[in-house]
Amino acid sequence: MTDSKTNKEIPALIAGALKKHNEVQVRGLGTFQVRHNQQNQRQEKDGRVILTPPRDEISFVPEKQ
């Protein structure tokens, strides 16, 4: 077990879980989760109405100290 292997393995585990849209809790750090943003419309000042597509994005909630 080497540091470099650890440094690769743990992020790979977290990333793998996130790719499956799983929530991952790391004690002492926080929680990673995938949040779904629905499509949205917004109106610009010049009158344009923009449709924002839906997207899944990673959010991180740091652990409360």
Added chain:
Amino acid sequence: MKRSHEDLVSLLASSMKIDSESAEKTLSDWVESLKKSLDDNGSCRIPGLGTFDLKNGILSFTPDEELAIEVNYKYAGMDEIEIQPAYAPRSDPKKDDVSSGDISPDEPEITDETELTGEEDVTGDKEVFGDFPGLMDEPEEQAGELDTVDEVVGGKDANKKDSGDIDEFDVAEGFDIGDKASDVVDEDAPWDEKKSASDLADEIFGEHSGGEGSMDAASEDPHFQSPEERQTGAMKDAPESKGEKKKIGQPEGITIGGVSAGKKEQKAAPEEPKGRKKASAKVKTAKKESSSRVWLVPIAAALILAVLLFFHFEAQILDRRYTTQFLESETPVVLPDEDEETGQPPPPHEIGQTEDLADIADVSPGIPEAEIPAAENDEDNGPFGLTGTVEELHPGAYTIVLHSISNENRALIERNNLEDEGYIATLSRASLTDGSITWRVGVGQFENVSDAEDAISDLPEPYRSNNFIIRIR
């Protein structure tokens, strides 16, 4: 599905083939090293995961782009779409007013109806910020002023007015705020809230709001509201309703919903004709605009006609310039046995060797008179010669071509000019190899080529150097 810390430890243990205790220790060591790095540098990048930043004691995480794309694989490549273009500069002044924040004479009317349709405001908000693009079309399908109302109400102002204490409007929270607003309007709000709102407004507007509250709000608003007031519209709306309520003398404790409904009815009655008047005024202005545009049509047509006429005459001049030309300086002599069609000069010469029209004009009438009497002696030779009058041309005789013109009328004019100058003028039609037709204007008719060549020397310039001999057919 949630992966807890324990799940992560077990996964780590199985992937690294270690027991769970050492896996947990490894994980905690990793977290500690990460925290230490954050404390030292304020930022730490984990390859394959993302970057942690520690700013002001708040830990934030930005995923790597690759990971973010993979997580968002369902919607990869979807970009923002513009489903409604920007306002036209002058086509829709109402929207311009809204966007620029200017208060036009129409604007207060919009705000009036915004007040009237307090509950509809929320729906208008949903239409703009909702999930379905199709809803955007609904406001436009409604007739009259309601269009404007819904469109305007979709903005932040409506939320500010209805939601009262909500100062900042978050787009993402549009629904929530909208719901709040509807709650405030629909549900029985406690009188204390209204009281506080009215007190606030009284502080801001002083006597003005109190005095005007008893008056017809529909008549006051159009001249009263300013952008600043629009921002504090919620506070203003509340005291108006309250002032009215006080005036009416209804007992305290009655719900806002009831009062506002009654107020709506009172307002709606005087409001409608006014709205119609304004609508008809708008129609009139629109008609005026359209009538002014109607006047533009004949002017534009006249302009186009003038331009077309200009080009037509210019084309005629150019045609004359290009067709009234002298052919190549060399004199290609058509042999007697040569077919005319094959012996013709190539078409480019027809256009390529252009002479100034002024030169032609100068030369055509300018044939020296001294030559004519000398040429008249040729009349003794019968129908042959350079000058004189010949009733009938002799097929097989030769003529000196001076002009090759595509326009028949122009060729006739040139022939007549030459006749007027005393020449035996000939006009023949020739089909060129490219399919075009040209009219050849020549002078004289000669029994053989050498006579014609001799006669060339009698011609004035530029005919002397720009001609060729053909056989008359």
